[in-house]
Amino acid sequence: MNWKPTAIPTSSPMRPEAVAEMITTSALAPAPRTLTSAETALAAQFAQMSPTLPGSRAVHDARALAMATLAQNGLPTRKVEAFHYTDLRRLLTVVPPVEGAEERASMAPLVAGSVVLDDRALSAVLPDGLTVVAMADGLKADIGGVVPHFSGADDAIGIINTAFADHGQRIVIADDVALDQPLEIRHGVSTGQSHSLDHVTVGKGASVLIIDRHHGGTDGAALVSHVTDLTVRAGAAATFVIIQDHGLDTTHLGKLRLRLEEKAAATVFVANFGGQLVRQEIEAVAAGEGSSLTLRAINLIGGQTHCDVTLTLGHVVPNTTSTETVRTVVTGRGQGVFQGQIRVAPIAQKTDARMACNTLLLSDDASFATKPELEIFADDVVCAHGATVTEIEQDHLFYLMARGIPEKAARGLLIKAFVAEIVEELEHEALVEALEQRIDTWLEANA
Amino acid sequence: MLEIRNLHARIAEDGTEIIRGLDLTVANGEVAAIMGPNGSGKSTLSYILAGREDYEVTEGEILWNGVNILEMDPAERAAAGIFLAFQYPLEIPGVATMQFLKVAMNSQRKARGEPELSTPDFIKIVREAAGKLGISMEMLKRPLNVGFSGGEKKRAEILQMTLLQPTLCVLDETDSGLDIDALKIVADGVNALRAPDRSVIVITHYQRLLDHIVPDTVHVLSKGRIVKTGGKELAHELEANGYSDIIADAA
Numbered sequence: 001m002n003w004k005p006t007a008i009p010t011s012s013p014m015r016p017e018a019v020a021e022m023i024t025t026s027a028l029a030p031a032p033r034t035l036t037s038a039e040t041a042l043a044a045q046f047a048q049m050s051p052t053l054p055g056s057r058a059v060h061d062a063r064a065l066a067m068a069t070l071a072q073n074g075l076p077t078r079k080v081e082a083f084h085y086t087d088l089r090r091l092l093t094v095v096p097p098v099e100g101a102e103e104r105a106s107m108a109p110l111v112a113g114s115v116v117l118d119d120r121a122l123s124a125v126l127p128d129g130l131t132v133v134a135m136a137d138g139l140k141a142d143i144g145g146v147v148p149h150f151s152g153a154d155d156a157i158g159i160i161n162t163a164f165a166d167h168g169q170r171i172v173i174a175d176d177v178a179l180d181q182p183l184e185i186r187h188g189v190s191t192g193q194s195h196s197l198d199h200v201t202v203g204k205g206a207s208v209l210i211i212d213r214h215h216g217g218t219d220g221a222a223l224v225s226h227v228t229d230l231t232v233r234a235g236a237a238a239t240f241v242i243i244q245d246h247g248l249d250t251t252h253l254g255k256l257r258l259r260l261e262e263k264a265a266a267t268v269f270v271a272n273f274g275g276q277l278v279r280q281e282i283e284a285v286a287a288g289e290g291s292s293l294t295l296r297a298i299n300l301i302g303g304q305t306h307c308d309v310t311l312t313l314g315h316v317v318p319n320t321t322s323t324e325t326v327r328t329v330v331t332g333r334g335q336g337v338f339q340g341q342i343r344v345a346p347i348a349q350k351t352d353a354r355m356a357c358n359t360l361l362l363s364d365d366a367s368f369a370t371k372p373e374l375e376i377f378a379d380d381v382v383c384a385h386g387a388t389v390t391e392i393e394q395d396h397l398f399y400l401m402a403r404g405i406p407e408k409a410a411r412g413l414l415i416k417a418f419v420a421e422i423v424e425e426l427e428h429e430a431l432v433e434a435l436e437q438r439i440d441t442w443l444e445a446n447a
Numbered sequence: 448m449l450e451i452r453n454l455h456a457r458i459a460e461d462g463t464e465i466i467r468g469l470d471l472t473v474a475n476g477e478v479a480a481i482m483g484p485n486g487s488g489k490s491t492l493s494y495i496l497a498g499r500e501d502y503e504v505t506e507g508e509i510l511w512n513g514v515n516i517l518e519m520d521p522a523e524r525a526a527a528g529i530f531l532a533f534q535y536p537l538e539i540p541g542v543a544t545m546q547f548l549k550v551a552m553n554s555q556r557k558a559r560g561e562p563e564l565s566t567p568d569f570i571k572i573v574r575e576a577a578g579k580l581g582i583s584m585e586m587l588k589r590p591l592n593v594g595f596s597g598g599e600k601k602r603a604e605i606l607q608m609t610l611l612q613p614t615l616c617v618l619d620e621t622d623s624g625l626d627i628d629a630l631k632i633v634a635d636g637v638n639a640l641r642a643p644d645r646s647v648i649v650i651t652h653y654q655r656l657l658d659h660i661v662p663d664t665v666h667v668l669s670k671g672r673i674v675k676t677g678g679k680e681l682a683h684e685l686e687a688n689g690y691s692d693i694i695a696d697a698a
Contacts (some may be wrong), residue, residue, distance in 0.1 A: 394500070399537045400547070402497045403607060404525035404555035413550065417541025417590075 041095035100192020129177030137167035164195035175203035217250030262288030286320035301334035304447035308337035330366035454507035467671035483668035498666030526558035528614030609660035622656035654686035
């Protein structure tokens with residue numbers, strides 16, 4: 001649903017110059033707010049870039065609306081409920097230059113044999129039943145094209161992505177196709193900025209494992225926004241694994257919009273390993289009867305990283321299920337956030353939703369905030385949530401050390417055990433192994 | 448050789464003194480049984496040997512082969528050959544048993560400057576040792592001790608001891624919770640480890656285990672001190688008459 005502030009006309013296509021004017025006017029409007037340096041930089045960047053960004057008239061309108069909304073409202077602060085623990089206005093301090101060094105080093109796929117879909121270099125050979133089209137073409141198309149959108153003034157990720165998205169892919173898995181090979185959708189950035197939009201449709205009765213891999217940003221500051229619109233059609237089964245493995249100077253603003261149709265089953269697995277400022281939103285709707293969502297997240301947060309995973313899940317029809325398990329390890333001066341909002345509509349009887357958030361806090365300077373929210377408007381449902389925050393069990397540590405395992409390695413084993421339980425649920429041996437290896441290297445560096 | 452001299456120790460948290468001037472010597476190749484009533488400090492002694500931080504040594508020393516171990520952390524002590532078979536082995540969810548065994552064996556080898564085991568060698572060694580203790584490889588696929596019965600946990604402890612080949616084995620009430628068949632399996636496992644260069648301390652309430660693991664010496668612990676030392680017949684005496692006479696004599 002597009003959100004339209006009444007003050008801004010959006011019915012006619014807007015010239016880029018008009019946008020620049022509007023932003024300026026807005027900044028000078030009565031009761032002025034001071035734009036932060038990041039907000040100013042984004043506005044200036046948009047004024048300069050917007051003529052060259054790909055898009056139909058409708059897309060350009062959407063971009064202009066997004067930027068005008070940002071200029072008017074600024075980035076969300078902690079006063080905005082959804083950003084209470086991630087004050088984006090305060091935390092987003094650096095907007096690096098748009099053009100950075102290209103990250104095009106050849107890299108093996110995480111799981112050998114995967115079909116690699118690179119968002120800036122489309123692969124020529126694809127298995128049967130898989131169609132991939134460049135998003136830039138979709139944005140430019142007047143008919144049957146893609147128009148990015150955001151849900152309101154508080155949808156900062158949607159806004160930034162709508163304004164700047166210039167690449168990505170439209171991926172369709174045809175009905176009844178079971179893809180044996182995993183798909184690895186690769187999003188690389190070295191420095192600078194990357195704003196990408198993917199639309200993924202898993203056809204009726206199809207099944208697929210998709211690895212949504214975000215990497216790079218290790219050579220300097222980077223700003224990444226990425227939105228995936230994922231639709232899982234009737235009877236389809238999709239596993240969607242988001243791996244955020246950016247360098248420690250990267251801001252990663254991610255959003256997954258997920259729609260589950262009748263009897264669709266989706267597993268969404270989020271693994272956060274890096275980044276400086278990370279917000280991964282998941283907006284899911286169990287829109288078809290008999291659909292189920294399994295959300296699993298592991299967040300390994302160290303250094304000065306601020307990492308936020310925010311879920312909003314709507315159960316809007318009867319007989320849907322969801323389980324959510326989030327395991328977070330925070331060390332150093334890291335800060336972790338998990339917000340989980342589950343809404344059960346009045347007609348959504350027999351909903352079964354269970355959410356758990358477990359955190360291992362490893363240093364005195366680390367912190368973690370969690371906020372479960374259940375909004376239940378149906379009376380015949382099972383909904384539960386629970387949260388724990390613990391340290392490493394001294395008894396467990398002693399047991400392992402008493403067998404000759406040095407303290408650091410013993411701690412590593414215990415921390416890994418805490419997150420590996422969730423990883424192993426993926427039941428894809430090569431993927432589990434790859435994730436566990438990454439966990440090992442993270443532990444080596446951080447624990 | 449283990450030499451404990453005038454050991455005093457208390458619970459770190461509340462300062463309660465548990466060990467009050469304990470002297471004990473266990474020679475290489477010796478199997479020493481430590482018996483005593485509840486609360487006499489038996490388990491505390493085993494934890495102090497293994498290096499648990501919950502206890503604070505306030506006086507005395509523990510020499511293992513001439514080296515004071517009180518400065519070592521639990522992992523260093525294990526690498527030096529000390530092994531505690533726990534009374535209540537912990538379940539550690541998420542840590543795969545095989546991985547744990549491999550890391551433990553290789554950590555000790557590394558600390559001693561020996562090369563690490565290859566995976567095939569490791570599996571072969573584990574398979575053989577597990578077979579003798581009636582432990583299936585299926586069981587070892589589970590997370591460490593998770594879902595093991597009491598008897599399985601005790602057998603798993605003896606398996607670890609067999610694999611790590613310690614030179615000082617401390618068995619803390621290994622007989623508790625075992626039926627007679629399991630007791631025999633465990634005792635056979637311990638007896639197989641008896642060697643001239645290995646010392647064993649068997650902590651137990653009851654004579655029963657000592658019928659299967661026959662000790663060279665028996666020591667009675669009461670109120671944090673050894674109050675009587677004798678041969679294996681002392682255990683039978685205790686079984687027949689209880690602790691009260693000996694403790695009263697010592698007082």
